[in-house]
Amino acid sequence: MLGALDKLTALLGPARTLTGADVSEDDWHDESLVAHWHAPDIVVLPHSAAEVAEIIAIAREFSMPVTARGSGTGLAGACVPRDGGILVAFREMSGILEIDVENQVAVVQPGVSLRELDDALRRHGLVYPVFPGESSASAGGSVATNAGGMRAVKYGVTRHQVLGLEAVLGTGEIIRTGGKFVKATSGYDLTQLIVGSEGTLAIVTEATLRLYPRQPHAATVLAPFRTVAEIAGAVPRIVQSGAAPMILEYIDMMTMAAITAARGLELGIGTAVKEAALAYLVVVLESRDPVRLDEDIESLGDLITTLGALDVYVLPAGAAAGLIAARERAFFAAKAAGANEIIDTVVPRAQIPEFLAQVSAIAQDTGSMVLGCGHAGDGNVHLSVFQPDPERRERLLRRVFEAGAGLGGAVSGEHGIGTDKRAHFLALENPAKLALMHRIKAAFDPDGILNPGAMLEPSSEATSAVPG
Ligand SMILES: Cc1cc2nc3c(=O)[nH]c(=O)nc-3n(C[C@H](O)[C@H](O)[C@H](O)COP(=O)(O)OP(=O)(O)OC[C@H]3O[C@@H](n4cnc5c(N)ncnc54)[C@H](O)[C@@H]3O)c2cc1C
Numbered sequence: 001m002l003g004a005l006d007k008l009t010a011l012l013g014p015a016r017t018l019t020g021a022d023v024s025e026d027d028w029h030d031e032s033l034v035a036h037w038h039a040p041d042i043v044v045l046p047h048s049a050a051e052v053a054e055i056i057a058i059a060r061e062f063s064m065p066v067t068a069r070g071s072g073t074g075l076a077g078a079c080v081p082r083d084g085g086i087l088v089a090f091r092e093m094s095g096i097l098e099i100d101v102e103n104q105v106a107v108v109q110p111g112v113s114l115r116e117l118d119d120a121l122r123r124h125g126l127v128y129p130v131f132p133g134e135s136s137a138s139a140g141g142s143v144a145t146n147a148g149g150m151r152a153v154k155y156g157v158t159r160h161q162v163l164g165l166e167a168v169l170g171t172g173e174i175i176r177t178g179g180k181f182v183k184a185t186s187g188y189d190l191t192q193l194i195v196g197s198e199g200t201l202a203i204v205t206e207a208t209l210r211l212y213p214r215q216p217h218a219a220t221v222l223a224p225f226r227t228v229a230e231i232a233g234a235v236p237r238i239v240q241s242g243a244a245p246m247i248l249e250y251i252d253m254m255t256m257a258a259i260t261a262a263r264g265l266e267l268g269i270g271t272a273v274k275e276a277a278l279a280y281l282v283v284v285l286e287s288r289d290p291v292r293l294d295e296d297i298e299s300l301g302d303l304i305t306t307l308g309a310l311d312v313y314v315l316p317a318g319a320a321a322g323l324i325a326a327r328e329r330a331f332f333a334a335k336a337a338g339a340n341e342i343i344d345t346v347v348p349r350a351q352i353p354e355f356l357a358q359v360s361a362i363a364q365d366t367g368s369m370v371l372g373c374g375h376a377g378d379g380n381v382h383l384s385v386f387q388p389d390p391e392r393r394e395r396l397l398r399r400v401f402e403a404g405a406g407l408g409g410a411v412s413g414e415h416g417i418g419t420d421k422r423a424h425f426l427a428l429e430n431p432a433k434l435a436l437m438h439r440i441k442a443a444f445d446p447d448g449i450l451n452p453g454a455m456l457e458p459s460s461e462a463t464s465a466v467p468g
Helices: 004-012 049-061 114-122 139-145 190-194 228-240 253-263 271-276 290-306 317-328 330-336 349-365 390-406 422-428 431-444 459-465
Strands: 042-044 066-069 086-089 096-100 105-108 162-169 174-178 202-210 217-225 247-252 279-287 313-315 341-346 369-375 380-386
Touching: 004 042, 004 049, 049 066, 049 086, 049 162, 049 174, 049 202, 066 139, 066 202, 096 114, 105 114, 114 139, 139 202, 162 190, 174 190, 174 202, 217 228, 217 271, 217 290, 217 317, 228 247, 228 279, 228 290, 228 349, 247 253, 247 317, 253 279, 253 317, 253 330, 253 369, 279 290, 279 317, 313 317, 317 330, 330 380, 341 390, 349 369, 349 380, 349 390, 380 390, 390 422, 431 459
Parallel strands: 042 086, 066 086
Antiparallel strands: 096 105, 105 202, 162 174, 162 202, 217 279, 217 313, 247 279, 247 369, 341 380, 369 380
8 A cells, every 4th residue: 555655756746745855944944933843754845726635635544734834934833844744835836826907806826925926016006915024925824824014004914805715625625715806795704714724724725815006105204202101102193193004113122223233224313312212113104196195294293293202203215114124124133132932912002001011010020031013003012032941931921911811912913823822822712712713623624634733732632621
């Protein structure tokens, strides 16, 4: 009888069925700071949904876990290979199948990067507005993590842009959901169940994505404040003003120093202001009309001044692009500085000051340093945790997540649960909801082979742990 490797090789050929030294080290890991790295047993490179369905059939026959992998930029250890499993990598399914200008949608394969998609859309004057900090992220990975990024405050997150999917279930069945339309009230919304499911319900083989007109003009305002709390207090006022910011971020003083130093960025902030500022607000407005943009920037500047900014700078284009790029690389600056963990708790935006006050007390209590920045407009606070002792760090994380949950928030706003945050998610989530999630997973993936251990416990462990 043929083994799983023989069957996969017969299906895809040796060039697309990789083992041992042929597996790239890139496929061992994502960008998590804590997940366990190791070589996948088998990496396969499918070309179609039909091939993915065949891979699933082989995995079912041999009871092998199957983990989908996009670009491995995830921060939660969600696509790390499972022991004895198959890693399905999508680098050979990375096409843009269609840019439909009339309907303002793109139809893409899962392996295309968001950068490649953005480059292609620019030529049509269109934009796909999901910009997670890492533009090498794949369409499939960003769908599976429900990626957010800086522009979510204006456009929403991935789930607001995914109009339809082609996906392979854990049964090997291929389904199509949604289509090139923004509304449908026709049965359960399977698209939305799959978005954000971290590869545990289905493998995405095609996505239909919503596009928007690309605004040609943008301006960036940088405003230093005395405290993060003042910024957090200003954010709801800016949103209420109707300015419709495309980006609304806060960066604490230490993080600002690290990210600007990493890029050698000079923003022209005077020494006295620098010394007084403990945090910075960054607001980007966009428009199709440059005169209108100037007017909007002026009234935004006035508003920010009345909200307590120490100064307001409208950055020249080069410095503005440099600052946004530096903010996107904040994770790597924190990693280089020795951060032990990165978290992205979300709370209602008006609760950010209370949340940060609690985080600061928890950090002090546990002898840890916690620094950060965040998508302030979305209440999504990104914290770099400096605490080398794993037990203390886990205690700190639990208390931080409890604080977020206590304020009406959630463990992760956009990075996902993966394997890293699973224990905290399970401890804090309602048992009835967890039991329902297991029943949903069982309906999509009856053998529990799709990315077991990400987000939920593997089904074998779950039956005893979760009532239901
Ligand atoms: C510097 C930096 C900044 C970042 N900033 C942000 C940010 O601002 N906002 C944000 O949301 N994220 C951010 N991220 C996290 C990351 O970029 C996103 O989570 C991204 O969407 C992951 O895409 P990926 O292709 O790398 O997915 P991977 O890491 O490869 O996989 C992520 C998950 O998706 C699953 N998956 C992948 N492909 C498929 C598929 N075809 N079908 C089903 N499941 C699949 C995997 O199994 C895994 O569970 C950042 C990461 C870095 C390194």
